[in-house]
Amino acid sequence: MKHFYLAILVTLSWSTLFSQVELNTILSNDSILIGQPVSYELTLLLKNESDSAFINWFIPLDSLSEGLEIIEVGTIRNEEGSYSISKKIVFRAEKTGFYPIKPITVKVRDKSFTSRAKLVGVYSTLTNPAQEEIRAAKEGNEVSYGIGDWLIDNWIWIGVFLIIIASAVIAIKRFTNRQNPEESPTEIATEPKEPAYSIAQRKINHLSEKKPWQDGDLKAYHTSISYILREYLEGELRFQALEKSTSEILTECSKKGFSEKNTRSIRQLLSLTDLVKFAKQLPTEDENKEILSSIKQIIDTIHSEFSPEK
Numbered sequence: 001m002k003h004f005y006l007a008i009l010v011t012l013s014w015s016t017l018f019s020q021v022e023l024n025t026i027l028s029n030d031s032i033l034i035g036q037p038v039s040y041e042l043t044l045l046l047k048n049e050s051d052s053a054f055i056n057w058f059i060p061l062d063s064l065s066e067g068l069e070i071i072e073v074g075t076i077r078n079e080e081g082s083y084s085i086s087k088k089i090v091f092r093a094e095k096t097g098f099y100p101i102k103p104i105t106v107k108v109r110d111k112s113f114t115s116r117a118k119l120v121g122v123y124s125t126l127t128n129p130a131q132e133e134i135r136a137a138k139e140g141n142e143v144s145y146g147i148g149d150w151l152i153d154n155w156i157w158i159g160v161f162l163i164i165i166a167s168a169v170i171a172i173k174r175f176t177n178r179q180n181p182e183e184s185p186t187e188i189a190t191e192p193k194e195p196a197y198s199i200a201q202r203k204i205n206h207l208s209e210k211k212p213w214q215d216g217d218l219k220a221y222h223t224s225i226s227y228i229l230r231e232y233l234e235g236e237l238r239f240q241a242l243e244k245s246t247s248e249i250l251t252e253c254s255k256k257g258f259s260e261k262n263t264r265s266i267r268q269l270l271s272l273t274d275l276v277k278f279a280k281q282l283p284t285e286d287e288n289k290e291i292l293s294s295i296k297q298i299i300d301t302i303h304s305e306f307s308p309e310k
Helices: 002-019 049-054 129-138 147-153 155-179 196-210 218-237 246-255 260-277 285-306
Strands: 022-027 031-033 038-046 055-058 063-065 068-078 083-092 097-101 105-108 111-114 118-123
Touching: 022 118, 038 049, 038 105, 049 055, 049 083, 063 083, 063 097, 147 155, 196 218, 196 285, 218 246, 218 260, 218 285, 246 260, 260 285
Parallel strands: 031 118
Antiparallel strands: 022 038, 038 083, 055 105, 063 068, 068 083, 097 118, 105 111
C-alpha cells in the first residue's frame, strides 16, 4: 500500500511539472520581401531550471519548409522571474509566394510539445496586392478606365488595322523581290555564344587581378563570387540557379548526380558568401584569397565531369 501511494505521488508530481511547461511562438513578420531576413522564435516556459538539461529541439537543419531557407539558429535564456529558454530561427525566401512554417516539436524529458503551423507571404514589394484591392474598394469603389479597357472595347478595329498593315508589308516585299530577282538575302553571321565555363574563368581572373577585398568592400566581393558560381551552374547545367536559394541549388546538384564532395564544396562556398553578404562573418585575408581558388576548383571539376564538350 505504501508503494501504491508513492506511485500516485510521483505521477501527480510529473503531471504538475508538465502542466507548468508552455511552448509559445513569435513570428516577427508574416509578410516579407524577397531576401529579407525574418525571425521565428520558439520559447519554452519551465517551472524548474533543471528541466533545461532534458530538452530536445527538433528543428530542421536547412529550411523551415520548401522555399524558407534557414540562415541562423540561436539560443536565448531568460532567468528573470520564471525560467525560459528560446530558439531564435532567422530565415528568408528567394521567391514570391505563400510558404507554410511546418509545426516544430520540442521534447522535455518524456513529454512532447508541438508548435502550430504558420503561413508566410513573400512579395517583391512591400504592398500586398490583396490589401491594395481592399483599400481601393474602401476608398469609394472608383472605377478607372485604362489602356486595357480601351483595347477590349476596340479590339475589332485594332484587328482590322493590323491585318491592313500585314498585307501592306507582304505586298511591299513581293514587289521588291520582283524588282530584284537576282539579289539574294544577305546572310547575317551570328556571333557564337560564349560558353559558361569561359565566362566564369574570365570573371574569376578579373577578380584575381583587381583584389576587391583589399579595398574593404567584402560584401560586393562575396556577392560576385556567389553570382559567378550560380551563373555558371545555370549556363552549364541548364537550371535557374540565379533565382534559387542555396538549399534548392544543392537539391538540383544532387539530381544531376553530383558527388558528395562536390556538393559539400558548393554548400561551403555559398554558405560563406551568404554569411558575409548578411554581415554575419568577416573573413580573413587568407580566406578571401582561398575562396577564389575554391570557386575555380569547383568550376573546373564540374566542367570536366558534366560539360557537353567532354
